Amino acid sequence: MGVDITYMGTKRDLAPVVADIVSQCQQGPILDAFSGMCSVAEAVGTKRQIWTNDALAFPAAVGKAMFTSQSEPYQASFLLPLIFPEYSRRFDALESRFHRSLDAERAMLSASSYEDFSRLHTRLRRVHQVECNAGAAGRNSFFSTHYANNYFGVRQAISLDALRCTFSLLNERGHLPDEQQTWCVLALGRAALRVANSTGHFAQYLKPKPTSYLKHIRQRARDVWREWIEGSASLAPVGFASWRRRNRAFNEDSLHLASRLKRFETRPAIVYADPPYSKDQYSRFYHIFDTLFLNDCPRLTGQGLYRPNRFATPFSMKGQVGGALDLFCQRVAHSGADLILSYPTNGLLYDTGVTPAQLLRKHFSRVQRAYKSRREHSTFGASNGAVRTAVTEVIYLARA
Numbered sequence: 001m002g003v004d005i006t007y008m009g010t011k012r013d014l015a016p017v018v019a020d021i022v023s024q025c026q027q028g029p030i031l032d033a034f035s036g037m038c039s040v041a042e043a044v045g046t047k048r049q050i051w052t053n054d055a056l057a058f059p060a061a062v063g064k065a066m067f068t069s070q071s072e073p074y075q076a077s078f079l080l081p082l083i084f085p086e087y088s089r090r091f092d093a094l095e096s097r098f099h100r101s102l103d104a105e106r107a108m109l110s111a112s113s114y115e116d117f118s119r120l121h122t123r124l125r126r127v128h129q130v131e132c133n134a135g136a137a138g139r140n141s142f143f144s145t146h147y148a149n150n151y152f153g154v155r156q157a158i159s160l161d162a163l164r165c166t167f168s169l170l171n172e173r174g175h176l177p178d179e180q181q182t183w184c185v186l187a188l189g190r191a192a193l194r195v196a197n198s199t200g201h202f203a204q205y206l207k208p209k210p211t212s213y214l215k216h217i218r219q220r221a222r223d224v225w226r227e228w229i230e231g232s233a234s235l236a237p238v239g240f241a242s243w244r245r246r247n248r249a250f251n252e253d254s255l256h257l258a259s260r261l262k263r264f265e266t267r268p269a270i271v272y273a274d275p276p277y278s279k280d281q282y283s284r285f286y287h288i289f290d291t292l293f294l295n296d297c298p299r300l301t302g303q304g305l306y307r308p309n310r311f312a313t314p315f316s317m318k319g320q321v322g323g324a325l326d327l328f329c330q331r332v333a334h335s336g337a338d339l340i341l342s343y344p345t346n347g348l349l350y351d352t353g354v355t356p357a358q359l360l361r362k363h364f365s366r367v368q369r370a371y372k373s374r375r376e377h378s379t380f381g382a383s384n385g386a387v388r389t390a391v392t393e394v395i396y397l398a399r400a
Helices: 015-022 039-047 057-068 076-097 099-109 114-134 139-146 154-172 178-195 213-220 224-234 254-263 287-294 321-335 348-352 356-363
Strands: 030-032 050-053 248-250 270-273 338-344 366-378 388-399
Touching: 015 039, 015 270, 015 338, 015 366, 015 388, 030 039, 039 050, 039 057, 050 057, 057 178, 057 248, 057 287, 076 099, 076 139, 076 154, 076 224, 099 114, 099 154, 099 213, 114 213, 139 154, 154 178, 154 224, 178 224, 178 287, 254 270, 254 321, 270 321, 321 338, 321 348, 321 356, 338 356, 356 366, 356 388
Parallel strands: 030 050, 030 270, 050 248, 270 338
Antiparallel strands: 338 388, 366 388
């Protein structure tokens, strides 16, 4: 079931293939070193113990919730009466603070032509800025003051603030345990992506044009509360609690985690690696997810309103990708685990004149190409601007 969030580099279509290759490997836990939205781990399921890892906070929380949580998400019959009173109070307070912006937004969304829309959009920006400057900035209104009228509509941002702060308050009061708060935030991340004014990620928001302003209006009309309820109803962990109790979830740089594998009392028998393969840093595309999860007030920078000190992986740097992948292979081989490596033929490594097979053969005695297929990858409008690009996906299986 998963969290139903689109993610650059997702291996959802390839996950059954990887699961089949996993079944041919030695017995023991599998570590998904770049787990993202956990498509592969979900496909492997309860046949093995699952270890997940991601360097970013939100996807790391996805792995932890799906594979280590000891409680199921609260049912709607219990959750909604718990959440709604505090949510409603916070929403009303923010609605009062930004009432002029909301009036301006309603007028803009009723525009019958692009000319009217553009004029009302400019007015909304001015009104919203005045209301932002008039009130105190803080965690309770972070989305309303920073992400409204760009990634989200004003009403949408107010809903995101009201829900996120409600989760935090109820958690502090002991009414929403940590695991339940995580489930709620994951559903909110799904809702945020579904209503966002973007192409499926948060690298940048879309500016309305004569050809797209009607779509802009339709997207802003989507309701965060409704999307959150729908997302909450669809979430569930994998397997039974007794099985999940023996799984592990990490939030680390994959190279650092690989360096520690041999020191674990129980080690993974298999490591699945699907490292980033383009120059696009994933933290640029999913920073708002992390802000939702961390519930902090970062100082935002750039046109994309990015968090400071975003994680940068050497796998997405031409000058470092060869050394990074070589070191990763070496550390996995040193741990005694089999390595399943997924890497497309248009990956950044090939620009350095080195192939994945060459690096694998340096550290493993048996290397085979377990799968090869021509596929289309969604770029979500990444650096090359294309919606989809055709690549040859190759999966290698390397053993000591």
